[in-house]
Amino acid sequence: MQKFLRRIHPVTGAMAILCIACFMTASVFAELYGSPQTLAVIRHAILWGLLVLIPCLILTGLSGYQATGTAPRGLALTKFKRMRIIGINGVCILVPCAFFLALRASELKLDRLFYGVQLIELLAGTTNLALLCINFRDGLRMARS
Template identity: 45%
Template sequence: MRIIHPIAGALALIIIATFWMATVSSELFGSLDAVAAVKTGIAWGLLLLVPSIALAGGTGFLLARGFRNALVAAKQKRMPLIAGNGLLILVPAALYLAWAANAGAFDSTFVTVQIAELIAGAVNVTLLSLNMRDGLRLTGRLKPVALSRRAA
């Protein structure tokens, strides 16, 4: 579990960040065909993303058993937000956007859902990054930032 958890968490973070960057790039610089290809790729990518997040969450839950630590508590508080955001916003948005893009329906609904997906994706990248930072601190691979006093 100590190997699976960080790999699954890092994979989830990389996948979501890649989806986000591909979306922004295709929307800003690509053709409508490129947007449709990205949206289709993201929909298929859910087959890797959803299990990686579930695996990270499940192994994290098991690793956290018995720990009483502020970093563990912070990670545990973020996970329901990450999962809820993914299941309630990101997955449905990805499936709708893939369908709409392939149907050529680049209308106001598409744009609205796309904006919601980008916001939700940025939130999940942020939350997963914070979880990774805290996990690295828990394992001692990342030292806490020391606060220094300025000379008066």
């Protein structure tokens, strides 16, 4: 089981990083170069992408927790604390923003409120992306030692 956890953890972590990076890139490019209809399609696709991202984050967190035991220390504890922030940020900010923005984009209501929420989503997404990348880096350090 431990060998499986060591393999699944970096794979699901990398997939989560890739998902978030794709969501953010697609959103920005749709805003800058796409039509309102393109933006609506991208926003809808992001909702479907959550069906990949959320299980990846859950598996990453659970496999990390199982691999380190009930009392993580050092880098493992630091990674665990970051995962809490990532989870809270995702559940409280990113998922609600994704649903709100998909709804508004499907109605083509691209007003100040839409762009304000999108800015919040991009900031929160950037935060999660950075924290996940730092966790990935620290995981590589832990694997080497």
